[in-house]
Each structure stands twice: as structure tokens, then as C-alpha cells.
């Protein structure tokens with residue numbers, strides 16, 4: 001690991017990086033690619049849009065099919081042995097998924113995606129914790145899914161939103177956080193990793209700053225968990241949210257972690273969503289509302305959950321554990337370094353953040369850029385002709401664009417199954433952009 005980091009940080013041994021990448025690709029990454037049917041079925045496509053969503057391993061398709069063919073019924077409510085068994089499978093799956101972030105079975109609940117999880121938590125905090133003039137800190141690098149729920153609710157519940165701004169390195173400076181915090185600060189809600197800049201925030205230090213001040217820490221881990229290990233026992237986090245589909249899992253499934261210290265008095269709190277499956281008793285009359293709520297996690301899961309998706313996702317998690325998924329982080333960092341070097345060599349690319357900072361464990365995997373004097377949508381049209389899938393636009397994080405002084409960027413986002421050849425294809429296509437637009 002040390003040697004690898006040295007190679008990256010020296011920034012001189014470009015050929016060594018390629019040689020190194022090719023060895024890892026041959027020994028490990030090609031085997032991984034064989035686990036994903038997408039690559040066999042689309043040999044002409046170069047998929048570099050992993051921050052939007054990731055491709056799916058065979059195990060996901062197999063387990064989804066197995067579940068629907070053999071075990072399908074509703075869960076939690078029925079008295080039949082068959083449905084009990086399905087509920088057991090669901091419970092086992094919940095256990096596996098919770099362990100992935102080193103939490104417990106009864107510390108996670110399921111939603112549709114990260115966006116729904118973030119909305120749930122914003123509502124839950126507004127209903128039960130936030131008072132008039134309280135302050136919620138968000139950051140300039142937030143995805144709209146974290147930014148907008150709190151912002152809308154601030155108008156109704158009259159709490160204040162404060163934005164932790166990016167510095168000129170396009171990072172969040174911890175000193176600036178200290179300056180923003182006041183006795184009225186109740187929540188800080190922050191992304192673990194920027195979906196535009198590739199910056200990984202130091203959530204351990206942030207947790208250390210806020211935890212003695214009674215401030216609740218909410219982590220949007222939609223991107224962060226894809227590239228960085230999370231240990232909820234090591235870092236004191238109050239809430240954490242991610243989507244299964246960005247972590248090689250199914251769509252329609254989000255995961256929310258709540259630190260068990262918040263389970264106290266749950267019965268006296270108002271759930272953000274209510275309905276079937278969360279109550280022990282309901283008695284409502286003209287002058288009476290008497291509702292008994294179930295405990296965690298059922299309290300947070302009204303309605304039928306995404307049963308087969310939870311099951312198949314737990315098998316994706318097993319797959320990731322078996323291949324020591326997070327060991328690929330070093331490979332992803334090297335691949336990013338290779339990409340950034342190549343983009344810099346072109347001479348007609350504007351890089352954001354990577355123009356003034358090294359690729360490192362705190363900035364990798366996601367690379368925003370523009371081709372000078374060419375709109376990102378035109379770039380994407382040319383790349384599309386070469387089968388290259390990237391994302392262009394504002395990436396649902398428009399506060400960043402204001403800082404960059406642009407209205408859109410091209411974004412390449414890598415996953416552990418990408419290879420150096422794919423980056424070479426991208427670079428060749430960018431030469432075509434140069435030719436077409438006579439740069």
C-alpha cells in the first residue's frame with residue numbers, strides 16, 4: 001500500500017502506473033468483469049458513468065430469480081409457515097446488509113433509494129427535533145437529494161439553513177465548519193464523497209468536532225460507500241443513507257442507518273411516513289387518536305418492503321465481501337491517476353480540482369472536466385458515437401457549478417471493473433472532439 005501511494009504521489013512514473021494497472025487487470029480485474037454480464041453483452045460500450053448507477057453481477061440476477069421462483073410471499077404479517085420462512089430470509093438479508101457497515105440488524109431500515117432515505121430523515125428530524133431558529137448545516141458540494149429536503153422543510157418549520165462553502169482547493173475546510181457552528185446548530189448533513197468532485201470528506205474529524213456539542217451528524221453515503229469502507233462502530237454517526245443500485249445492487253432499494261442511541265422514546269415521536277405494518281394498535285374516533293407504534297426497524301417501514309431486492313442485494317454484499325471489495329480502492333486510485341494524467345496531456349481540457357490537487361485517497365474515482373470552448377453536451381454526442389457512456393450536465397449538485405463558474409461539466413466516474421483500455425478509448429474520442437471542433 002505504501003509503495004503504491006508513493007508511486008501515485010510522485011506523479012512521475014506514468015509508464016510504471018500503466019504497467020502496474022495492466023498486471024492488476026490481468027490478475028484480478030478481468031475476472032471481476034467476467035462476473036458482470038453487461039460487459040459480455042456490450043463489448044462495444046465503454047461504461048464510465050458509475051456514479052449514476054453501476055452494472056450488476058450475475059449473482060444479483062440469479063438470486064432475484066431464485067427468490068421470485070421459490071420463496072415469494074409477503075413478509076412480517078402472515079401466520080403461514082411459508083411466509084414465516086420468507087420473513088426469515090428477509091431478516092437474514094437485513095443482517096448481512098447491516099454488517100456491511102458494521103452496524104446491527106436493528107439499526108437499518110429500508111426505503112426506495114438514497115433520496116427517499118434522506119427525505120425520510122429530514123422529515124423525521126423536522127417533526128421531532130428541530131425547533132424555530134435552530135440551524136442545519138449543509139455544504140456547497142451536496143447532491144440536491146440532501147440539499148432540497150432540508151431547504152423546503154426549513155421554510156415550513158422555520159429553522160435556518162447554513163451552507164459550508166468550498167475553499168479554493170474545492171474542498172471543505174474543517175476550520176470553516178468550526179466557524180459556522182453556534183449553540184443553535186442541531187444537525188449537519190453532509191455527503192461522504194462528492195458525486196461531482198470525487199472529494200472524500202473526513203467524516204471522522206467532522207464527527208469528532210460535532211459529537212460533544214450535541215449536533216446530529218447525517219452522512220449521505222450514496223457515493224462514499226461505493227469507494228470507501230464505513231464502520232459505524234468506529235465513527236460516531238447519527239444517520240447514514242445509501243442506495244443499493246450504486247453498489248452493484250438492484251434499483252428500488254435504499255438503506256438508512258440510525259444509531260441506536262436514537263431509539264429511546266421512539267413511541268413518542270411522529271414517524272415521517274405511516275401506514276400498514278408499523279403499528280401495534282389503532283383506535284381513532286372523533287375525540288380520540290390512540291396509535292401504538294412498533295419498534296425499530298418496522299416503525300420506519302410502512303407498506304410492503306422491496307422484498308426480493310433486499311434478498312438479492314444481500315447476496316451482492318456477500319459477493320463484495322468475498323472478493324475483499326475495498327482492497328480495490330488502490331487500483332481505483334491508480335486508474336484515476338492514469339485518467340487524470342492522460343487528460344492533462346491533451347492540453348485542451350479544463351480539469352476541476354484535479355488541476356491543483358493530486359489524485360489521492362481523498363480525491364479519486366470521479367473526475368469532472370470540460371473541453372475548452374466546447375459545450376459538455378457536444379462532447380457527450382461525440383463520445384456517444386464511440387460507445388462511451390459518461391454523464392454531462394449539473395449532476396444534481398448545482399451549488400458546485402456556481403463555485404466552478406460553469407453551467408455544466410463532463411463527468412467520468414470509475415468503478416473497480418473499469419480498465420486502462422477504456423480510458424485509452426475515451427482519450428482517442430476526445431481527440432476526435434478536438435478535430436471536429438477545430439481546437
Ligand SMILES: Cc1ncc(COP(=O)(O)O)c(C=O)c1O
Pocket residue numbers: 051052113114115116143145146191193194195220222223243245
Ligand atoms: C451524493 C449523492 N447523494 C444522493 C444521491 C441520490 O441517489 P438516488 O438517486 O439513488 O436516490 C446521489 C445520486 O447520484 C448522489 O450522488
